[in-house]
Amino acid sequence: MKNKLFALGAVSLLALAGLVSCGGGSGSGKTIKLEYSGTGSDREFNETLFEDFKAARKAAGDPNTYEISYVEHGPDKVDSEVVDWSVGPDVYEFASDKITGLYEKGALSKIIGNNATFISQNNSELGKELAKFNGSYYAYPYTGDNTYYVQYDTSFFSAEDVKSIETMLDKAQAAGKKVGYNLEEAFWGGAAMFTFGADYSMTFDADGAVTDVTADFDTEKGFKAAKAIKTIMAHPAWQNAMEAPTPTNNLVACIAGTWDINAYKEKLADNYGAAVMPTVTVNGDTQHLGAFLGGKLFGINPQRAGKDTDRLVAAHELAKYLSGKEAQLKRFDVNGVAPCNLEAAREERVTSDPNVKVLIEQAEFAHAQTAVPGNFWTAPSTLVGAIKDGTVSTDEELVAAVKTFNDNVKGSR
Numbered sequence: 001m002k003n004k005l006f007a008l009g010a011v012s013l014l015a016l017a018g019l020v021s022c023g024g025g026s027g028s029g030k031t032i033k034l035e036y037s038g039t040g041s042d043r044e045f046n047e048t049l050f051e052d053f054k055a056a057r058k059a060a061g062d063p064n065t066y067e068i069s070y071v072e073h074g075p076d077k078v079d080s081e082v083v084d085w086s087v088g089p090d091v092y093e094f095a096s097d098k099i100t101g102l103y104e105k106g107a108l109s110k111i112i113g114n115n116a117t118f119i120s121q122n123n124s125e126l127g128k129e130l131a132k133f134n135g136s137y138y139a140y141p142y143t144g145d146n147t148y149y150v151q152y153d154t155s156f157f158s159a160e161d162v163k164s165i166e167t168m169l170d171k172a173q174a175a176g177k178k179v180g181y182n183l184e185e186a187f188w189g190g191a192a193m194f195t196f197g198a199d200y201s202m203t204f205d206a207d208g209a210v211t212d213v214t215a216d217f218d219t220e221k222g223f224k225a226a227k228a229i230k231t232i233m234a235h236p237a238w239q240n241a242m243e244a245p246t247p248t249n250n251l252v253a254c255i256a257g258t259w260d261i262n263a264y265k266e267k268l269a270d271n272y273g274a275a276v277m278p279t280v281t282v283n284g285d286t287q288h289l290g291a292f293l294g295g296k297l298f299g300i301n302p303q304r305a306g307k308d309t310d311r312l313v314a315a316h317e318l319a320k321y322l323s324g325k326e327a328q329l330k331r332f333d334v335n336g337v338a339p340c341n342l343e344a345a346r347e348e349r350v351t352s353d354p355n356v357k358v359l360i361e362q363a364e365f366a367h368a369q370t371a372v373p374g375n376f377w378t379a380p381s382t383l384v385g386a387i388k389d390g391t392v393s394t395d396e397e398l399v400a401a402v403k404t405f406n407d408n409v410k411g412s413r
Contacts, residue, residue: 028063029062029063029064029065030064030065030310031064031065031066031067032064032065032066032067032310032311032314033066033067033068033069033311034066034067034068034069034090034091034311034314034315034318035068035069035070035071035088035089035090035091035304036050036068036069036070036071036089036090036091036092036318037070037071037072037073037078037082037088037089037091037092037093038070038072038073038075038092038093039072039074039075039093040072042335043070043072045330045331045334045335046070046322047070049321049322049327049330050066050068050318052321052326052327053066053068053317053318053321053322054066056321057317064310064314066314066318068318071089073089073092073093074093075093075094075095075098075296076095076098078092078093078094078098079094079098079101079102079105079107082107085105085106085107085301085303085304086303086304086306087304088107088301088303088304089301089304090300090301090304090305090311090314090315090318091298091299091300091301091315091318091319091322092298092299092301093296093297093298094139094296094297094298094299095146095294095295095296095297095369096130096146096294096295096296096297096369096370097294097369097370097371097372099130099133099138099139099297099370099371100133100204100208100210100371100372102299103133103134103138103208104207104208104209106302106303107299107301107302107303108133108138108139108299108300108301108302109138109299109300109301109302109312109315109316110136110137110138111131111136111137111138111139111140111300111316112136112137115137115316115320116137118320119131119137119140119141120137122324122325122341122342122343123141123340123341123342124144124340124341124342124345126144126293126295126340126363126368127141127144127295127340127341128141129368129370130144130294130295130297130368130369130370131297132370133204133208133371134204134206134208138299139297139298139299139300140297140298140300140319140320140322140323141295141296141297141323141340142295142296142297142298142322142323142327142328142331142339142340142341143295143296143328143331143337143338143339143340144293144294144295144338144339144340144363145258145293145295145337145338145340145359146257146258146259146292146293146294146295146296146369147257147258147291147292147293147294147359147362147366148188148255148256148257148258148277148291149255149256149258149274149275149276149277149291149358149359149362150162150168150253150254150255150256150273150274150275150276150277150278151244151253151254151255151256151260151261151264151268151272151273151274152168152245152252152253152254152273152274152275153245153252153253153268153271153272153273154268154271154272154273155271156171156172156175156177156245156252156253157171157252157253157273159273159275162253162273162275162278163275163278163279164278164279164280164281165179165181165232165278165279165280165289166280166281167278168237168253168278169232169235169237169238170237172237172252172253173235173236173237175252176250177237177250177251177252178237178238178239178241178249178250178251178252179237179238179239179251179252179253179254180239180240180241180242180243180245180251180253180254180255180256181232181238181239181240181241181254181255182240182241182242182255183229183232183233183240183384184240184381184384184385184388185381186376186377186378186379186380186381187292188255188291189229189380189381189383189384190292190376190377190379190380191290191291191292191367192225192228192229192289192290192380193217193222193225193226193229193290193380193383193405194225194290194367195224195225195228195280195287195288195289195290196220196221196222196224196225196228196282196285196287197221197287198215198216198217198219198221198222198225199215199216199367200213200214200215200217200373200376200409200410201213201214201215202371202373204371210373210374210412213373213409213410213411213412214410215373215406215409215410216406217402217405217406217409218402218403218405218406218407222402222405222406223398223399223402224282224283224285225282225290226383226387226398226401226402226405227282227283227395227398228280228282228289229383229384229387230387230392230398231280231282232280233384233387233388239251241254242254242255242256242257242260244256244260244263244264244266244267244268245264245267245268246267255277255289258336258338258355258359261274261336261355262335262336274354274355274358275358276288276358276361276362277289277290277291277362277365277366288362288365290365290366290367291362291366291367292366292367292368292369293362293363293366293367293368293369294368294369294370295340295369297323298319298322298323299319300312300315300316300319301315323341324341325339325341325343325344328340328341328344329344329347329350332344332349332350333349336353336355338350338353338355338356338359373409373410373412374412375408375409375411375412376409376412378408379405379408379409380405382404382405382408383401383402383404383405386401387401
């Protein structure tokens, strides 16, 4: 990483540790400019948080003036859309599975000292796990709810019905209805491969490069998961969809993302229901269908600050504020985003929310979406595509396809 990251002197290290305050304590203050990257749809909301940050800094006796500009890059695209990080944003939103690539680009400032303590003392276990790379903190977590689960029409399905994917599909078929499950996309289809315990493991060198990927999807565990996918896709009631159920689209339930909660509630109104991923049974073994559980984080880009210690410190302070209790509660109130801050998560309005209850229950078996092997986003699509077009139809062909899937995942470098 020596060619990618700035060598930090003693002052910068103190700054990263949270031991140097912006402005150097002279009392005169200075103007510090920061660039923030976030989603376009949340721009107005985020800009209100910037004003809250400025007010909080002033109340704390900070003499500096902050000018925060906004650029629009989605958390899922910032790693590819920012080409030159030396002119990239100071603070940016990113999805948890992007952390490996961002580290390799030198776009993540290591978080140490008081700032690291802030993360470890104030966040859930999932939030802390998502913020780490190779054993150290490199980001500030602000959500831990990036997943999907059953969102359904309670006038059609009972709470008991949605516990099993087989029951859901059979009941829907009997009524000429459909159940949506986007297995053709790797975020869903790939996670289904975790259902019976198969998994991958990654190791890295000091520069963040992948040194080894191991996986056991080519075992009975992976075969049963692939068999479950094949059985679901063969069912007449299955549909590769993520639409909110309506009378016109004939859907009565979907395995849908937490980001779609408000849209589903709007369509279903009083008939909206939510439940954890249903179980599936293969060869007498019953397990919850696998799901990724990730989150969103704030990265600090050290390349933009360069040797400007005040700017680097300010970027960390902004990220800390935006990932703190009050900001997370405001995201929950406005956007329904579940917090990973421990105090915010204990608030009554959060704990009583039905979707948060589902999220907490699903967290017990969901797969943390941290560093993901590069080929994992193409391998599931290849497997599911072969099932869909009939290339894979027999158990023998499925065994071979699962071995190919496993080899592709292990080949990620």
